[in-house]
Amino acid sequence: MGRRPRTIEVADDGWSVSILDQTALPHRVVVRTVTTCAEMAEAIRTMRVRGAPLIGAAAAYGLCLALRTDPANAAVDAAMTMLRATRPTAVNLAAALARLDAVVRPLPLGSRVAAAYAEAAALCVEDVAINQAIGDHGAALLRTVAAADGRVQVLTHCNAGYLATVDWGTALAPVYRAHDGGVPVHVWISETRPRGQGALTAWELGQAGVPHTVIADNAAGHLLGTGKIGICLVGTDRTTATGDVCNKIGTYLKALAARDNDVPFYACVPGPSIDWSLRSGADIPIEERDGDEVRRVSAGDGSGTMVRLVPDGTPVANPAFDVTPGRLVTGLITERGICVASAAGLAGLYPERARA
Numbered sequence: 001m002g003r004r005p006r007t008i009e010v011a012d013d014g015w016s017v018s019i020l021d022q023t024a025l026p027h028r029v030v031v032r033t034v035t036t037c038a039e040m041a042e043a044i045r046t047m048r049v050r051g052a053p054l055i056g057a058a059a060a061y062g063l064c065l066a067l068r069t070d071p072a073n074a075a076v077d078a079a080m081t082m083l084r085a086t087r088p089t090a091v092n093l094a095a096a097l098a099r100l101d102a103v104v105r106p107l108p109l110g111s112r113v114a115a116a117y118a119e120a121a122a123l124c125v126e127d128v129a130i131n132q133a134i135g136d137h138g139a140a141l142l143r144t145v146a147a148a149d150g151r152v153q154v155l156t157h158c159n160a161g162y163l164a165t166v167d168w169g170t171a172l173a174p175v176y177r178a179h180d181g182g183v184p185v186h187v188w189i190s191e192t193r194p195r196g197q198g199a200l201t202a203w204e205l206g207q208a209g210v211p212h213t214v215i216a217d218n219a220a221g222h223l224l225g226t227g228k229i230g231i232c233l234v235g236t237d238r239t240t241a242t243g244d245v246c247n248k249i250g251t252y253l254k255a256l257a258a259r260d261n262d263v264p265f266y267a268c269v270p271g272p273s274i275d276w277s278l279r280s281g282a283d284i285p286i287e288e289r290d291g292d293e294v295r296r297v298s299a300g301d302g303s304g305t306m307v308r309l310v311p312d313g314t315p316v317a318n319p320a321f322d323v324t325p326g327r328l329v330t331g332l333i334t335e336r337g338i339c340v341a342s343a344a345g346l347a348g349l350y351p352e353r354a355r356a
């Protein structure tokens with residue numbers, strides 16, 4: 001896999017933050033410079049940056065930008081409140097803010113900005129290493145499926161590729177590592193209405209030369225039922241200590257169809273996406289997004305023109321995530337290895353967290 005555009009990085013001036021604006025993809029590659037905490041909050045809320053690990057990194061840098069303006073406790077509290085309110089489901093966002101807060105709060109005001117930038121950078125470096133390790137564990141699995149079937153047919157949902165992280169991705173990391181290692185792999189990408197993150201997955205796999213095909217969301221059950229899929233790989237926005245997996249809306253239906261057809265269904269779960277405080281997926285807050293995302297669709301020409309799909313004023317609901325119970329998940333692919341999607345499985349890989 002060759003050099004990819006960076007999803008987020010500190011700019012050459014050493015303090016402002018460059019983000020790849022994902023609302024312009026797949027039509028245009030647009031890099032925006034973010035200079036304030038409020039701008040970063042807007043970028044997260046409107047999904048210019050998106051994907052659980054990436055919004056954690058973006059929130060961390062948002063807090064750095066806030067500290068540059070005012071490093072006092074009251075300003076830190078206000079910035080954290082603003083950033084936390086942007087997107088409630090991915091645990092990475094709140095966890096990244098808590099991590100930076102724990103570092104800066106004990107420090108004198110004059111040392112806080114530098115310490116925050118250093119911690120945000122460390123978080124990004126860790127994200128890359130975690131995803132690469134998930135890639136290696138998952139690629140071994142794909143190699144096994146390919147050895148049996150000749151070519152491994154992966155079904156994925158949403159975008160859990162490098163665009164959703166600092167690099168590599170979660171669910172696509174095994175695909176990239178397998179492809180780079182010579183394993184014949186083809187990826188079926190569900191469109192992921194209403195935001196169409198499947199187009200992002202198609203864009204990044206296309207750039208990397210990984211064979212892929214986009215399907216309408218409703219086609220997944222048919223493919224699973226007719227033997228076209230060897231393995232399902234999805235990401236997660238929050239996984240409970242008991243192995244319930246919250247991910248993009250539509251994931252649960254795929255898990256049900258996979259189980260009915262005995263197709264292995266794996267979630268790729270970085271440690272920072274595990275919420276050790278929760279024992280049930282029912283307790284995960286599910287983001288309800290603006291109904292216009294369902295009512296309207298982009299004209300698809302990169303112009304920003306939106307086309308209405310339903311009668312004017314139609315009431316719509318737009319839950320952005322769903323929960324797949326651990327019992328429907330074949331396994332969790334983490335940076336520490338693969339485990340059963342259960343409290344015992346996760347405790348085996350993260351004994352120190354499970355005990356805490």
Ligand code: MRU
Nearest residue numbers: 050051052158160164235236248
């Ligand atoms: O609403 P999004 O696009 O931020 O949702 C992203 C997902 O649900 C991804 O599948 C998830 O973050 C996977 S982990 C990279």
